[in-house]
Amino acid sequence: MAGLVHSLKDNPRLDRWLRFLGDRTVRIGTGKVELGQGVLTALAQIAAEELDLGIGQISMMSGNSVEGPGEGYTASSWSIEHSGAAIRLVAAEVRALALMHAALRLNASPDELTIVEGVFFRNGIPSGIDYWAIAGELDLSAEATGMVSPKPADAYRLVGTSVSRLDLPAKLTGSGFIQDMTLPGMLHARTLRQPGRGAALALLDEAAVRRKAAADINVIRIDNFLAFVGIDETAVRAAAVAAAEYSVWTNARALHPEQAKAEWVAAQPSIDRLIGDPLAGSIPDRVSATFSRPFLSHGSLAPSCAVAVYRDGMLTVWSHGQGMHPLRENIAKTVGLPLENVACHHVQGAGCYGHNGADDAALDAALVALALPGKPIRLMWRREEEFGYEPLSSAMIVTVHAALDAAGRPADWTTEIWSATHGQRPGVGGAYLLAAEAMKEPPPERKPFDIPLERGGGAVRNGIPLYDMAAKRISYHLIHDVPVRTSSLRGLGATLNVFAIEALIDELAARAGEDPVRYRLSTLSDPRARRTLERAAAMAGWSSRDAGGAGKGLGIGLARYKNASAYAAVVAAVEVDEAVRVTDIWCAVDAGLVINPDGVVNQVEGNIVQAISWTLIEEVGFGPQGISTVDWHSYPVIRFSDIPEIRVELIGADQHEALGVGECAGGPTAAAIGNAVAHALGMRIHDMPMTRERIMTAALRA
Structure with missing residues (x-):
């Protein structure tokens, strides 16, 4: 539909998004839901901004399948990009409609009117009417046109400020979940x-x-x-x-320990596909490296x-x-x-x-x-049930291949990926709810399916490097069958893909005898990516980085999430003896227009913490009775005592559209830790998690 964006195309009626309530508030509907990312606060800010209301005059209705707009799943860092964009357009259109009706009521020109907390002012003087006085005259059953321009960024008073989270009071008093x-x-x-x-x-x-x-x-x-x-x-x-x-x-069902290994997964039958540029005819100087990660659990705080x-x-x-x-x-x-x-x-x-x-x-x-x-x-569910029967994030193997030009820069790149699906949400690709299998007539077996790259990708997410290369592609091997359900976990395949890409970029910099940051900048033309990388390096004092190899290391990682959302560059400082300890993290983020800076920083910090845990300790195991890691002892996650000092800076980019930010730092964090460990040891650990056993084994082999 012309003028409509994202979710508004599927939910064009204004009253699915916005209604004036009798308690003198405005109810804003969204199909996106609060998962701890602060999205309802940010969406309320967007609505209040466009309607000239106070944040306390907005009530959010989220995830109501009967009255609210249908926006699919809350996933892929799309809540602000999709729902936020729709709410901004709806609120702008309703504001314009209300101004027109108020002007008729007052026998005035709309240009004479302003709105302050829902009250109409005429030439700066209160008119005596407000939104609720004329709400009955507004036909909100009409469809949005998307043709009313929202406010310019320089007129914002709420967007861009750190409004307190709307969901925290209930959670802090024991009634929020x-x-x-x-x-x-x-x-x-x-x-x-x-x-x-x-x-x-x-x-x-x-x-x-x-x-x-x-x-x-x-x-x-x-x-x-x-x-x-x-x-x-x-x-x-x-x-x-x-x-x-x-x-x-x-x-x-009986499982075997070897089935939990990425190597076992990669050896199974697959559906093979080439995405991107055609394969080069001849590759004179090709460098390759292989990386892996295991099955991962969500590790939800409560079952x-x-x-x-x-x-x-x-x-x-x-x-x-x-x-x-x-x-x-x-x-x-x-x-x-x-x-x-x-x-x-x-x-x-x-x-x-x-x-x-x-x-x-x-x-x-x-x-x-x-x-x-x-x-x-x-x-x-019981804790054992949660660990034992929830969908897992698939184990993966990624081999990255780079063909180099005469200057030692990658001219041709292939990211080769072996993975089961990362997209089995119910209703997607023939997937269904678990108890359906227990019925007398269960649904048909699921067919292999993963999220296509044009929708962000599943296993292939961030498999295309951000760097300048004449040709780049993904060779994807979608594994037919693994003995457990696999589906979406924060970042999907991006975590290992960025880990692998950034590791090889570091190796190519070493091969060329160049500093890793300067090497990246030499093959990176995107100005926003360059600025993000430079900011993170400056935050960490990268210029004073030593030669490494003495048990302390500094590493960097860069990506633009899905090559379409927020940019993130991360520098990690580590100390390595028999195990890895991350001591400091510096992160720079370009998320375009930032709705709530404090909320974005919280999201990035949480993503960093989770990525540290994946990179260093998390791993699902299998046994004869099924999944064997069914408690916090057998499946540990990072403890508060192991969280490093984390510094996050947001790059001012209000002239650009708001970009999804909730998953942008995961891959760069894993990559930065991997590169820091390589810097500290003088050798690279290729497999996640980088446990004490893997480090000791690598040291003995060296």
């Missing part, structure tokens, strides 16, 4: 998970399970889906734990949880999943209800960037609610 949610008469539920597609429950000693529960419980069985329900949460949890001991399954109730033919589900409109469609399809008889509402969850178990827990709760009509059901 779905795990805290209660409803009158609510029952608690836990599940006995089907151990793999095709597994069938042959025997359950229900009497023994009830004895272990030591309280009255209901046992709900639907084919091979089992849940234990009762008033006492401790009792139903005890029942679920006991059920694993007192049940017998046929055809249960997945959902609340559901089935009453008077209507199934209502509250979930912390990342897309309520897709969830509604997937649940309705799975349980056989008409779409209009299912409503999904977002409630924030305690931690996750990506596709964890939230959607699956929502279907679990829905199944129990349908079995017990009229009873609100709160279903929460």
